[in-house]
Amino acid sequence: MQAAVLRGTQNGYDLVLKQSASLDQILVDLKTLLENLKVDPQAQETSKVSLDVLTEDRILTAEEKQQIEQMVGNYPRFEIHKIAANVITVADAQQLRERENVHLLSKVIRNGQEVSMQGDVLFLGTIHEGGKLCTTGNIFSMGNVSGILQAGYPDDESKLVMGNLESAQQIRIAEQFDIIEPDELQPSPQTIAYVNDLHVLSYGHLDKLKKINPKLYNQIGGI
Amino acid sequence: MGKAIVITSGKGGVGKTTTSANIGTALALMGKRVCLMDLDIGLRNLDVVLGLDNRIIYDIVDVATGRAKLPQALVKDKRFDDKLYLLPAAQNTDKTALQPEQVKEIVDELKPEYDYVLIDCPAGIEQGFMNAVAGADAAIVVTTPEISAVRDADRVVGLLEQHPLTEAPRLLINRIRRNMMQDGSMMDIDEITHHLGIELLGIIFDDDAVITTSNQGEPVVLDTDNPAAQGYRNVARRLEGETVPLMKLEDQPEPGFWHRVSNWFHRG
Numbered sequence A: 001m002q003a004a005v006l007r008g009t010q011n012g013y014d015l016v017l018k019q020s021a022s023l024d025q026i027l028v029d030l031k032t033l034l035e036n037l038k039v040d041p042q043a044q045e046t047s048k049v050s051l052d053v054l055t056e057d058r059i060l061t062a063e064e065k066q067q068i069e070q071m072v073g074n075y076p077r078f079e080i081h082k083i084a085a086n087v088i089t090v091a092d093a094q095q096l097r098e099r100e101n102v103h104l105l106s107k108v109i110r111n112g113q114e115v116s117m118q119g120d121v122l123f124l125g126t127i128h129e130g131g132k133l134c135t136t137g138n139i140f141s142m143g144n145v146s147g148i149l150q151a152g153y154p155d156d157e158s159k160l161v162m163g164n165l166e167s168a169q170q171i172r173i174a175e176q177f178d179i180i181e182p183d184e185l186q187p188s189p190q191t192i193a194y195v196n197d198l199h200v201l202s203y204g205h206l207d208k209l210k211k212i213n214p215k216l217y218n219q220i221g222g223i
Numbered sequence B: 001m002g003k004a005i006v007i008t009s010g011k012g013g014v015g016k017t018t019t020s021a022n023i024g025t026a027l028a029l030m031g032k033r034v035c036l037m038d039l040d041i042g043l044r045n046l047d048v049v050l051g052l053d054n055r056i057i058y059d060i061v062d063v064a065t066g067r068a069k070l071p072q073a074l075v076k077d078k079r080f081d082d083k084l085y086l087l088p089a090a091q092n093t094d095k096t097a098l099q100p101e102q103v104k105e106i107v108d109e110l111k112p113e114y115d116y117v118l119i120d121c122p123a124g125i126e127q128g129f130m131n132a133v134a135g136a137d138a139a140i141v142v143t144t145p146e147i148s149a150v151r152d153a154d155r156v157v158g159l160l161e162q163h164p165l166t167e168a169p170r171l172l173i174n175r176i177r178r179n180m181m182q183d184g185s186m187m188d189i190d191e192i193t194h195h196l197g198i199e200l201l202g203i204i205f206d207d208d209a210v211i212t213t214s215n216q217g218e219p220v221v222l223d224t225d226n227p228a229a230q231g232y233r234n235v236a237r238r239l240e241g242e243t244v245p246l247m248k249l250e251d252q253p254e255p256g257f258w259h260r261v262s263n264w265f266h267r268g
Helices: A023-038 A062-073 A090-100 A206-212 A214-219 B016-029 B046-050 B060-064 B100-110 B127-134 B147-162 B178-182 B189-196 B208-215 B227-239 B257-266
Strands: A004-009 A012-017 A049-054 A078-084 A102-105 A114-117 A120-123 A132-135 A139-141 A148-151 A161-163 A170-173 A176-179 A191-195 A201-205 B003-008 B034-038 B084-087 B116-120 B138-143 B170-176 B199-205
Touching: A004 A023, A012 A023, A023 A062, A062 A078, A102 A114, A120 A132, A139 A148, A170 A191, A170 A201, A176 A201, A191 A206, A201 A206, A206 A214, B003 B016, B003 B127, B016 B034, B016 B046, B016 B084, B016 B116, B016 B138, B016 B170, B016 B208, B016 B227, B034 B046, B034 B100, B046 B084, B060 B100, B100 B116, B100 B127, B127 B147, B138 B147, B138 B189, B147 B189, B170 B189, B189 B199, B199 B227, B208 B227
Parallel strands: A012 A049, A049 A078, A102 A120, A114 A132, A120 A139, A132 A148, A139 A161, A148 A170, B003 B116, B003 B138, B034 B084, B034 B116, B138 B170, B170 B199
Antiparallel strands: A004 A012, A161 A191, A170 A176, A191 A201
16 A cells, blocks of 8 residues: 555645555655656646645654655655644643633632633632733633733734723733723623724623624624 | 741731730730740831840841850740740841741741740731741731722732641731721721631721830730720630620710710700
8 A cells, every 4th residue: 555645636636644654654655656746748737736745643743744845845846735634732732722712710819910821711700909810812701800801912902801891900902901990981791892993992882792803703603 | 836827918017016016915915825026137126016125135047047046035025924935036137138948947946835926027028028928827917997008918818828828817907997987988897808808817996005005115915904905805815716706896985974965955
């Protein structure tokens, strides 16, 4: 069985590197394959053939990727579009999970304390004056906030802060921030803080979520 | 084996030293053996409040660096035969002269000898605070009904939660003025306790006698009728595990004669 197989698809060509074969075997077979195709009768075509390299359930190291790229690079007719595998490392998977999940957080963040999170946060605790909750995603707050909320850290302006924000000291989204004056906001648990098209932090109501952030609205099942 | 309790607040001037002296004295009056440790190095005054400032020979830095043995540095308060001792702070070095491990070592040496080791913490949250907390089993956070003191107490509770002691910190609200709290112009006891989210150990009313007695080098707690003294005695009893109700705010003295007469006319 060939360790390197070329497959045509609707979108172009897949170069499948079998996971059961050793890398040395793959390199040998790949060379033969490319040598054969180099002398293909239809070789007059000027356009390059772009390959999607699929490694099945094998993760190539940077060095191994380089070896494959070098091999293909020897043949001017071919170029590599991407190298993809069916699997990812545990560390990557955990990072992905961290980023995609909504994290429940129920603790007291006191004066001078800063809690940093990844992804969306559903906050059920209390933030005292001078405390700070910082996350890369959205913040949905059901707790008492008298401190600082930072969403979309460090630079994602598409994130939101939702909840009763009336008593907070500051709201920050990405690099935009707003100092909340007394009586600036209604004491409504459905307040949304977001960054508008002019890159200014502004406030709205949950009713207007469709208009404020259509992407999030669709993602969570709104029509 | 005794218990080491650190008395801290974050903010300065809320009455940590006065509280240490009075709780220590109250416990000694109850027959407990107490050692007070002053860790406010460079600005010591626990000795002054207790009226022991003229008896200091060695201090805590001498003990930590091995220049003196621990029993040599301890100052005995003669008023409470063999019950109350003071380990004074150094006056001519700064707070970096001590390391947390050294303090812990001294506290561990004192604990078997005494029922209570009370550690008077300096203001701030730097090295001095870290030193004071290092050997403690429990903490008393002192605050006053002012926003700045409550904020700093919040910060200190946060720090204590990050490096938990054996027991959770407890709160002592100092300098309460009955009239101001009753008419709502001062932060409420429940409000402060709820905000900080820790157990309330006691409340102390503001009283002129606290200052006058301190100036004479006698803790106010020796005056049995004084309301502030009662507060400190109650705290000491609660530390001993007794259940003592909080003192009432509206516990005003009997109205005067003319006041009663005018009430009599207003009644109709």
